[in-house]
Amino acid sequence: MSVTQAGHAPARARASKRAARDQDPRRTAARSGIPREPDPGEPWPKRMLTSKLFWLSVVMLLVYATCLVLLYRQVVPDRQVPGGKLLGLGTEAIPLAAKYAAVTAIPLSLVFLWADRFRPQRFWIWLMTFGWGACVATFLSAQINSWAASHLSILGDGDPATGARAAIYVAPFVEESTKATVLFWLAILMRYQWVSRLSGIVLAGLSATAFAFVENILYYGRVYRYAAQTFGEVEPEQALQSLFKLRGLMTFFGHPLFTSMTGIGLAVALRSKSKVVRVVAPLAGFCAAAFLHMSFNATATLVSGPSLLFMYLGVAVPAVVALTVFVVRQLFREGRLIRERLTDYVRLGWLPEGDPRDLSRLRTRTKALWHALFLGPAVFLDTIRMQRAMTELAYLRDAMTRGLVDRAGLAREKVLLSRVRSLRGSAVLHPTGRASYPQFRKPAFLDRNDTAGAAWAPPNYPGPAGIGGNFPAPGAPQPGSAPLGQAATQYSEVDPSWKPPGQ
Template sequence: MSSTRAERRALAKSGIPRAEDLSQPYPKRLLKRPLFWLSVVMLVVYATLLVLLYRQVVPDQQVPGGRVVGLGTEAIPIAAKYAALTVIPLTVAFLWADRFRPQRFWVWLMTFGWGACVATFVSAQINTWAAGHLSIVGDGDPATGPRAAIYVAPFVEEASKATVLFWLAILMRYQWVSRLTGIVLAGLSGAAFAFVENILYYGRAYRYAAQTFGEVSPMEALQALAFQRGLLTFFGHPLFTAMTGIGLAIALRSKSKVVRVVAPLAGYCCAALLHMLFNTTASLAEGSMLLIIYFGVALPLVALLVVFIVRQEFREGRLIRERLIDYVRVGWLPADDPARLSRLRTRFKALWHAVFLGPATFLATIRMQRAATELAYLRDAMARGLIDQAGLAREKALLATIRTVRPAAVIAPVGRAAYPRLRRRAQQAAPAFPPPTYPGPAGIGGYYPAPNYPGQNPPAPTAPGGVPVAGLAPLGQTATQYSTVDPNWKPPEG
């Protein structure tokens, strides 16, 4: 077996990506990526499941013995607008948290699409089937209504949302460098699931209010439900799925086989338990008890997750700085790089300065920051024993990338960015005056100063070559010149 084949097998075993051949055009390199074709296939699957879910819940369905009223085409656009008010801020917040080692766009897209299309479709089928069986067993007892929401939905929905996390962990375990990665991807899947679920709930409330005669209009019913689900309890699904993401991230960054098995299972069980408690409270608790659980349990859990994310941001910055210092000690990086490349504020300021210096500088700055971050996490994985000698080749490639892009990248931004200046309108030039002469034309003053006048006494100084020096004409009595007097002149006679 050749060394090249052995190296490829070692890289594949560790999950380390191979360096691309940049000499080839980008479309050709894109078509050779397996993840690109996987993304195309998954997008087709997402679209298919979304259409099937639409046909299942939107139009009215004829069933034996009657008709099941659907959501209707009128309610879907209105419900989608209100559901977007929740999912957009959540998505931006999770992407903002993933700043040290942001994932590729296709990873975010696949995760969001899975939660919105696959997880919702699978959960709708299983939950509907389970609710029907539990209702039949209960002989129509109203107490059997919450059973599916309490005992079935938490496990089904958390499993369907978290499945994409396990697939991504298998395909790109090298990119799972921190617990922030698990929280961000899990949060995106949970937010997308909540987005589609809210559309179904809002549309159902709108259609029900439109078909019943009461004091509440369809818009008022939709807005009341949107206030409860979209504002008061918007954190539900992202919070639950984040537990699975944290457990999976712990497993991927641990060398222990026991931790690699137990941590994801513990995270999933924690997510299902929180989901079960949430559904139980929403189904059974009322009045003051509901307020106590909301303010005493739910909001503190959200606050703890936010504090955990903020602490992880600082922790990742320290990790990058400490690992890059290892390369400073051996002379492979300048002494100032660890501090500059581990501070989010400095990194963002460098990108902001690079924006106004041209596309080449901006791309070089992005490549510089990504290469330095990946180098730090690679060093940490090698120190933990997660990656063997196969990481040395990737380490050399990252160091070569840093040396190549450093001259064009912005690393230590100083002062203000090079903002483009608005061009002022050119002012109209003043009209040109004729050159000064001595003693000048008729009138007071004439043109002063003036060059030398022939015959003046004393003569004005001249420059080399005999050229009169302007502005040095004589002043006073010597400057006065009189015309010749005609002695025969006399006043005209009467």
């Protein structure tokens, strides 16, 4: 062997190892973001303890708890700040403020979860997103806003974050950054699950709703405490209700509307093959969110009177209506996408013809779940698994046609088709008629068709009923057939030869 050949041998060995490593199914699946299929033979405690997502969730829960405790210690007790005394919330105001803040947070969260219907995320993803907005985003925003506002030499009522310039130039960028950080983390960890713009809107809305929930607690508690300390001007709960009408009813859509722009930008980037779009779309979404937030704060700070009402009715409300219409259109669009992609498998003969139509309609999917609910827990769970597998199959096909998933998608496709085949016999896919509602038996004393006494013959004696008789007697006219009134009196025929005995 020559020296040149000996020098090329290690290079060829490294190239062959690299090629073998690239052919590893697990590595190719991870490169496309496809999750690893759990081994059904392993017990669930082992699968949970060996899962990276489980330990990441444990770490994040600890981080959430730490941030919440630190924020509590910062805002509840009274503190001395440059320029005066900053009143804390106090333990009395927190339960009342939380109750008013929940009036907005709970319905908003349910609306966002309802919108994520075709391919809903796992519960732990919803929990992590909500926890980030409620704990981490609020804590970091409070620290950075106060630090940045103090460096701008803003004079306020003791709180350096109360100046107008901080609300306009600092808060929008800080708060949108902290709320959207969890979205970027989720985009890296679970980009395979981000299948549509609805996914971005739902996750962004949950983070923003949680942020607004804790922020409203701070605002409500602060105004309650201030009114309690100012005697004779206004009742504390009345002041809280006035602020609740403004923040909780009229402008409750603010934070979800802003952060949804970042979620839409991330979703566009993840569903595009262009590198330029993948870079520009998230930045454009974040800039749109910060601009909307800045415009909202500037309007609320600098505009008052009829001009404020005009901005509210002419700009804010149409923006919310536009986002609502966009979400509804996306629901119909995702239904059409699922129907078209599943039709590809129908043409190949791998799925029946009725599957694309029924699985692309939300009403039919909901009806199938309702029918399965009354057929037992096993059928209900199999129906859920069937719908999730078919939906993932449609979005996987769409990703493969877009070039977002390489040949690793073929292996995942086979797994999903095998799962669909195994679940088809037990799951409900094409609901017809009424659901199999449970039948409740009547008590014996309420059953009019009870024939327990049919062996006893009814009384058959002439005379009034109740004294051993049966009126009318057998053979007599039935009730309703005899005439009424004087015509009802009948006399027997007179025998002219009748006479008393012995005469």
